[in-house]
Structure formats: structure tokens, C-alpha cells
Amino acid sequence: MGFLNLLVRAESAEGAAERGFLEYHEPTDWLAGVIVRAGLIGQIVVGLIYGAPIGNILPIEWQETFVALGYLGLILIVFEGGLAVRLDLLKKNFILSVCAACIGILTPIAFCYLLLYLGFGFRPIETFIIGAALSATSLGTTFVVMSPANTGLDFIQTTVGNVLLSAALLDDISALVMVSVVHKLGALSGSQSPNVGWIIGRPIVASFAMAVCTPLFCKYLFSPIFRRYLEPRLVKFKHVPNIILMTLVLCAFIAISSFAGASVLYGSFLAGAFLSALPSTHPAGPYIVESKEEGEEKDGKMPTFAHSFEEYIAGAQTYILQPLFFASIGFAVPFSALWTGKAIWRGIVTTLLMVVGKAAVGIVVPITDALTRKKGEATKSGILKRTWKPATFLGMAMVARGEIGLLIIQVGLNETSYLSQNAFITGAWAIILNTIIGPVCVGLLLRKHKMVVYEDEKWGAQEKEMSGLGAEVGGKERPLGAWADRSIPAKRLGDENKAGAAQVQAQVPVSEVGSAMEL
Numbered sequence: 001m002g003f004l005n006l007l008v009r010a011e012s013a014e015g016a017a018e019r020g021f022l023e024y025h026e027p028t029d030w031l032a033g034v035i036v037r038a039g040l041i042g043q044i045v046v047g048l049i050y051g052a053p054i055g056n057i058l059p060i061e062w063q064e065t066f067v068a069l070g071y072l073g074l075i076l077i078v079f080e081g082g083l084a085v086r087l088d089l090l091k092k093n094f095i096l097s098v099c100a101a102c103i104g105i106l107t108p109i110a111f112c113y114l115l116l117y118l119g120f121g122f123r124p125i126e127t128f129i130i131g132a133a134l135s136a137t138s139l140g141t142t143f144v145v146m147s148p149a150n151t152g153l154d155f156i157q158t159t160v161g162n163v164l165l166s167a168a169l170l171d172d173i174s175a176l177v178m179v180s181v182v183h184k185l186g187a188l189s190g191s192q193s194p195n196v197g198w199i200i201g202r203p204i205v206a207s208f209a210m211a212v213c214t215p216l217f218c219k220y221l222f223s224p225i226f227r228r229y230l231e232p233r234l235v236k237f238k239h240v241p242n243i244i245l246m247t248l249v250l251c252a253f254i255a256i257s258s259f260a261g262a263s264v265l266y267g268s269f270l271a272g273a274f275l276s277a278l279p280s281t282h283p284a285g286p287y288i289v290e291s292k293e294e295g296e297e298k299d300g301k302m303p304t305f306a307h308s309f310e311e312y313i314a315g316a317q318t319y320i321l322q323p324l325f326f327a328s329i330g331f332a333v334p335f336s337a338l339w340t341g342k343a344i345w346r347g348i349v350t351t352l353l354m355v356v357g358k359a360a361v362g363i364v365v366p367i368t369d370a371l372t373r374k375k376g377e378a379t380k381s382g383i384l385k386r387t388w389k390p391a392t393f394l395g396m397a398m399v400a401r402g403e404i405g406l407l408i409i410q411v412g413l414n415e416t417s418y419l420s421q422n423a424f425i426t427g428a429w430a431i432i433l434n435t436i437i438g439p440v441c442v443g444l445l446l447r448k449h450k451m452v453v454y455e456d457e458k459w460g461a462q463e464k465e466m467s468g469l470g471a472e473v474g475g476k477e478r479p480l481g482a483w484a485d486r487s488i489p490a491k492r493l494g495d496e497n498k499a500g501a502a503q504v505q506a507q508v509p510v511s512e513v514g515s516a517m518e519l
Contacts, residue, residue: 041436043323047330054335063331070328073321074140074403075268076313079250081143081156081165082272083306089162089462090273096368097166100361104171104398108134108357115353116426120346126419129182129412130427134354136175137168138402138435139265140325145397145442153454160365160390160459164397167361173266175404177203182412206260214270218277226278235302242308249275275305325403332406333432337425347429354430355399355437362395365459389449390459396445399438405431 027042050057058066090097112131116122122130142164146155155161181200234241250271257267279302303311338347366387373383409427412419446453454460 041439043326044330044435047327048333048335051327051331053330053333066324067328067331069321070325073317073325075254075264076317076321077140077143077325078265078268079272080309080314080317082269083276083309084154084156085165085273085276086157086162087273087277089159090166093159093163094166096364097163098170100163100167100364100394101170101174103364104137104167104358104361105135105174107360108354111353111357115350116423120426122423123418126412126423129409129419130423132175132178132182133405133408133427134357134401134430135171135178136401136404136408137171137358137398138400138404139168139172141400141402141435141439142168142397144322145439153450155454157461158454158459159462160394160453164394168398169266169269172404173207173263175408179404179408179411182408182416202261203263206257206262207266210257210260210262210267210270214274218274223278231279231302239303239308239311242303242305243312246275246305246309279304329403329406329435332410334425334428338429343425343429346426347433350426350430351433351437354434358399358434359395361398362391365391365394369458387459389445389453390456392445393442393453396438396441399441400435401431402435
């Protein structure tokens with residue numbers, strides 16, 4: 001009996017620790033959100049306290065389980081970002097996003113060689129490993145920073161938000177290629193002679209092939225099938241077919257990306273973007289909805305995939321899986337090894353330099369403004385004054401390194417002979433502090449200037465492009481700026497323009513309504 005009582009008490013203690021771990025996430029998220037406008041910091045702190053770094057309150061088995069669930073949360077965060085992404089802005093700003101991503105990748109690596117190799121005397125390969133870790137951008141943190149739940153506004157719908165999203169995604173792809181390279185460095189140090197070109201090239205080729213094939217298959221194969229054959233039959237079931245399709249497509253993209261050698265997170269983002277492009281966006285389309293309520297309550301209307309995700313998945317993601325993901329970052333922090341004088345000052349110096357290295361991405365905003373400026377518009381000083389807020393938002397939102405950075409240095413330490421303990425601790429300091437500093441700075445900026453950034457003429461929220469209607473809606477011609485889209489969806493019109501839009505839609509022949517499903 002005594003043994004049974006002891007066993008019951010031990011199980012009760014484990015259950016209490018697990019319950020307390022989950023219960024403390026929401027108050028710490030709220031407290032960190034109030035103090036520094038970045039609730040995810042509180043979730044990382046909970047992971048530090050309950051995990052192995054400080055308290056080791058949770059059993060190792062629970063921590064491993066929460067890490068797995070947290071990774072599922074990360075996949076859903078990225079998938080939701082793909083559902084919400086503005087494909088028209090993504091296409092329009094692709095070159096700009098590539099330039100921003102190149103700055104975000106190359107600048108931290110260059111700074112690492114200047115400081116760690118020349119200054120601290122680290123070896124070239126371990127400097128490369130740390131530089132690879134610090135060139136990453138935490139894609140999950142980026143999505144959370146821009147989410148409506150965190151800011152009150154949907155910054156994914158802005159030009160600067162789409163540039164940020166694309167650049168962070170490209171940085172993540174690059175970092176995951178480097179994870180593969182670092183993982184194979186252990187083999188390179190032994191007697192084996194692996195194909196280095198294939199090791200480096202496979203993730204790049206796989207990512208590029210998926211980026212090319214996904215929109216082609218969507219536009220010319222899956223989208224016509226969905227609009228002509230599936231949507232008319234599934235509309236009466238409302239959310240159910242959307243949930244089933246989301247599950248199947250997400251699993252398929254994850255399997256394809258993993259098998260091909262690309263990032264699972266990259267596949268998750270493409271899955272969301274693929275689904276968002278399936279339904280028709282034609283204003284005369286029979287299943288277009290203006291709100292989630294219309295899709296749920298009105299006969300003959302089908303909720304969007306984003307609405308179904310919000311209705312059935314977002315709650316579990318926001319309150320369970322997302323906190324577990326950020327707590328898993330806290331689990332991985334080597335807390336006790338960080339607190340030596342040499343480690344602290346080296347870590348702080350590296351952190352400051354890496355903040356500058358990623359914040360430099362924001363320079364693309366004033367440069368683009370200057371290059372697209374017409375004669376008679378603002379001077380260079382006026383451009384800097386007008387663009388510093390979106391530029392700061394872009395640069396500081398790229399600063400967080402998070403899970404990918406920690407993964408790279410952990411692989412470098414555990415699976416190669418190149419990374420020393422001192423180099424690992426220096427890299428860990430920089431990754432941890434950058435993951436904290438980035439969201440905090442973005443939160444402080446948005447506390448005072450979020451409406452300025454969101455409503456900026458060139459870098460703020462833009463109207464969606466839709467095929468089938470010209471720029472003249474409701475008898476009024478819309479003024480077009482250099483960065484404005486070419487048409488206005490009916491849901492964004494004012495009361496006066498809605499009547500005009502209805503009049504234009506009424507003039508579309510009935511025979512064209514069916515073909516609109518294929519546009």
C-alpha cells in the first residue's frame with residue numbers, strides 16, 4: 001500500500017506540473033504582451049523555468065512530447081500564414097523580397113567572419129556554422145509578430161508584411177539548406193567522401209522545383225477541377241470539406257517536401273498558398289463570400305479555407321500548440337552554461353552586431369522608394385522621414401532567429417567535431433537575445449505607430465487584385481498609386497460603391513458566371 005500511495009503521489013505531482021505548465025502560458029503571454037508587446041517572450045520564459053535549463057520540473061518524456069507538439073504548432077503557424085498570404089503582393093514584390101533575403105543571409109555571415117574569425121579567433125568552419133545559424137529568421141515568430149491576434153491588424157495584407165514574409169521564408173529555406181550541410185560536415189571530417197554538391201544542391205533544387213510546380217499545377221490542373229466539379233457539390237457541407245481538404249493537402253505537401261529534401265516548413269507554407277488559390281476570386285463567381293458569417297449562414301455560399309481554419313483549428317493552435325512551440329525554444333536554451341564573464345560579454349557583442357546585420361534588411365524600403373520616386377515628389381530626406389517606420393518594422397521583424405538557429409548550432413555541436421563549446425555558447429547567446437530583442441522592438445514600434453505602418457500609401461495595406469472588373473467601379477475611377485492594385489473587391493467598398501459594384505455585376509451575362517469559376 002505504501003508503494004502504491006507513493007506511485008499515486010508521483011503521478012499526481014507529474015500531472016500537477018504538466019497542468020501548471022499549460023496554465024502559466026496564458027498569464028505570462030498577457031504579462032509580456034503588456035510590458036514589451038511581445039507575448040511569446042513569456043512563453044519562452046515558461047519553457048526555461050519548467051524545462052531542463054532551470055527548474056527541470058517537467059519529466060524528460062513530457063518535454064520531448066511538448067517539443068513534438070510544439071513543432072506541430074510551428075507547422076500550423078506557417079500553414080496559416082500561407083492561407084492568409086496575399087499572392088498578388090507576393091508576386092509583385094518578389095524581386096524586392098529576394099534582395100531583402102540576400103541582405104538578411106549574407107550580412108550576418110559576413111559580420112560573423114569579421115567578429116568571430118578575425119576578432120575572437122574561432123576557426124573558419126565553426127564560424128560558418130554560427131553564421132549559418134544567425135542568418136536564419138524564425139518564420140514562426142515572424143508570423144506571430146504580424147498576426148491580428150498580436151497586433152490587432154492583419155499585417156500580412158500589407159506590402160511591407162508580404163516582403164517580410166517572403167524574405168523570412170527565403171532565409172528559412174537557406175538556413176535549412178545549411179542545416180543539411182552542417183549535418184553532413186561530420187561525415188566530411190571522417191574517412192567517407194560524400195557528394196558535397198548533392199548535399200548542398202538537393203534542398204535548393206527541391207525548393208525551387210516545388211516553387212515552380214505548385215503554382216503551375218494549381219492554376220492549370222487542380223484549380224479548374226476544384227471550381228468546376230468539387231465546389232458546386234461540396235458547398236452544402238460548409239466547413240467539413242474544407243477541413244478534410246486542408247488536412248490532405250497539408251499532409252501531402254509535408255510528405256513531398258520531406259521526401260524531396262526541402263524544408264517541411266516550406267512545404268507547409270506552399271500548402272496554405274495552394275489552398276488559398278483554389279477558389280475563384282472573380283467578383284461574379286457564385287461562391288464568393290464577403291464574410292465568414294455569410295459563408296456559414298447563407299445557402300449556396302461556401303466558407304473560405306481561412307475561415308474554416310479560424311473556426312476549427314485556430315483556437316487549439318493559439319492556446320495550446322503555439323505556446324508549446326515557443327516553450328520548446330526555452331527547453332533548448334543552455335541556461336547554466338551562459339553565465340560566465342567571457343561568455344556574457346562575447347555573447348552581448350555578437351548579439352548587437354547580429355541585430356544590425358538583420359535590421360539592415362530594412363534599407364530596401366527607402367532605397368526602393370528613392371528608385372521609384374517621380375520628379376517633384378519628396379526629397380531624399382523626406383523619403384527617409386516617411387519610410388523609417390515601415391523600414392524599422394521590416395528590419396526588426398527579421399531579427400528573431402528562434403528554432404532554426406538553435407537547431408543549426410545544436411547539430412554543429414552534437415554531430416560534428418568542428419564546433420567548440422565556447423563557440424556554441426557565443427552563438428546561443430546571440431540567438432536567444434535576438435529572438436527576444438526582435439519581437440520587443442517590433443512591439444514597441446507598433447504600440448505607437450502601427451496605424452502609420454498599416455495605412456502607408458506604398459507599404460501599408462493594399463486592395464486585392466481581382467480579375468474580371470476594370471479600375472472603374474460604381475461609376476467612379478479609383479486613383480492608382482505606384483504601388484496600388486488595379487481593382488477593388490466588393491467587400492472593401494463603401495456603401496455608395498457597393499451599389500455600383502452590384503450594378504456592374506448585374507451586367508455580367510449569366511453565361512459568364514459559370515466560366516468565372518475557372519478564372
